[in-house]
Amino acid sequence: MKAKISTEWLSGCSGCHVAIVDLHEKLLNLADEVEFVRVPVLMDEKGYPEADIGIVEGAIRSVHDREAVEHMRDSVRTLVAFGTCAVYGGPSGIGWLHDSESVFAQVYDGGPTNAGHERPDAGAPRLEESVVPIDEVVEVDFLLPGCPPSPYFIAAALRLLLDGSGPKLSKRTVCSGCTRKMSRRPGTALRKGAVTAADERLCLLSQGVVCMGSVTLDRCFSPCPQKGVACTGCNGPSLNIIREPQVDYRGVLAGTMSFLTGISEADVKAYIEAEAKTFYAYSLASPAIYKKPTVELREWAGDGHRHD
Ligand code: SF4
Ligand code: SF4
Ligand code: SF4
Structure with missing residues (x-):
């Protein structure tokens, strides 16, 4: 049947x-x-x-x-x-x-x-x-x-x-399907608003572009970074972000980017907060994100009139 x-x-x-x-x-x-x-x-x-x-x-x-x-x-x-x-x-x-x-x-x-x-x-x-x-x-x-x-x-x-089972939960992130290499490039500047960078082999984070691959679930074979465009997180958060209440896009991206480029974590976090409607665009209505103790989306991007 x-x-x-x-x-x-x-x-x-x-x-x-x-x-x-x-x-x-x-x-x-x-x-x-x-x-x-x-x-x-x-x-x-x-x-x-x-x-x-x-x-x-x-x-x-x-x-x-x-x-x-x-x-x-x-x-x-x-x-x-x-x-x-x-x-x-x-x-x-x-x-x-x-x-x-x-x-x-x-x-x-x-x-x-x-x-x-x-x-x-x-x-x-x-x-x-x-x-x-x-x-x-x-x-x-x-x-x-x-x-x-x-x-x-x-x-x-x-x-x-x-077959009677169901989709398996993936532990991988978009980075797992991306061939770009993360490499330390001290002295690189934060490139606000940029979605791409010149070196096609180097991770976008290493080039000062905030790519969300490392905090995004692997469900797409990484087409965007492979074509030179930063991942905006459209598959939603990766498992580590979902599982750990205190782990947020902002902290993970700021920590990795700071390690790779020397840009201060505070600068990356301030940029992500200022552009919260972009960096949280796909998941901000989820309690798994907005209830995190470190996340203040309404303060960063809202009009202050929301009722729960
Ligand atoms: S952060 Fe982006 S560019 Fe860097 S490895 Fe991950 S998916 Fe590729
Ligand atoms: S923006 Fe979406 S389709 Fe593009 S790499 Fe990120 S998760 Fe995949
Ligand atoms: S915007 Fe929503 S409905 Fe449209 S393709 Fe994306 S997930 Fe599907």
């Missing part, structure tokens, strides 16, 4: 669903084993048919999101938080920094394309006060972060789920 798969799209960009479609022949390889019973980007199925595996994209931002994820939980046997928005809030989680009234004021009252300053009417799903990852609302069986998850890891996860 084929395994039934149901998917749902909450507050996300649909990129995670497109990533499933992008599996191409990997999806065809599974065709004899799976039956999709609900896929918002492909099928007009508005109900929640029973399924073996439920795949949820996006974070919880609205009352609709909350009800939808509860329907998913009730209708599937195994629930997968799919993509960094579902697992950590992802880019959708930036709303965690602001309460809903601040968001409305910014977007509808002051938005340049909304000349009449009209707000959504009662027919639109009500925004909740904040943004939360889905495991804050329902029990989740597996987490598959990535923005979006790479086709290789999606196919591997589906294979493991169909």
Whole structure:
């Protein structure tokens, strides 16, 4: 009998669903084993048919999101938080920094394309006060972060789920797939705003560019640093960051960079705090990050109006 798969799209960009479609022949390889019973980007199925595996994209931002994820939980046997928005809030989680009234004021009252300053009417799903990852609302069986998850890891996860186990937790970071070498370069300056550097063989940290590879889960084969662009952490935090309450992106990156370049840890930390919306962009709505004793995201990047 084929395994039934149901998917749902909450507050996300649909990129995670497109990533499933992008599996191409990997999806065809599974065709004899799976039956999709609900896929918002492909099928007009508005109900929640029973399924073996439920795949949820996006974070919880609205009352609709909350009800939808509860329907998913009730209708599937195994629930997968799919993509960094579902697992950590992802880019959708930036709303965690602001309460809903601040968001409305910014977007509808002051938005340049909304000349009449009209707000959504009662027919639109009500925004909740904040943004939360889905495991804050329902029990989740597996987490598959990535923005979006790479086709290789999606196919591997589906294979493991169909075999009755599930995706394994990786201890590796993006650095493990990067061929650049970390080497000490005392006297290197901190390059604020830079995303690349001249030497293609040398680690970006050694060249004064803050690359998040060493604090980011290995779920992508490191395409960005391999193409010369600093990792921005879209797979979400690596295991050491998640496991240890006092270990944060800021401290790890500042310590490594200072060792490699001689730039003071305080300077790197101050830069990361000033650019918190960039360096914490994918995970700031996750309690695993904002509840760390050393993290003050609202102070660094917010408007001070958030309610828990
Ligand atoms: S994780 Fe990335 S690709 Fe997936 S919904 Fe969120 S923003 Fe889009
Ligand atoms: S920090 Fe970035 S550039 Fe350096 S090894 Fe890790 S992934 Fe590569
Ligand atoms: S290298 Fe970093 S930014 Fe690039 S895809 Fe991987 S996790 Fe995302």
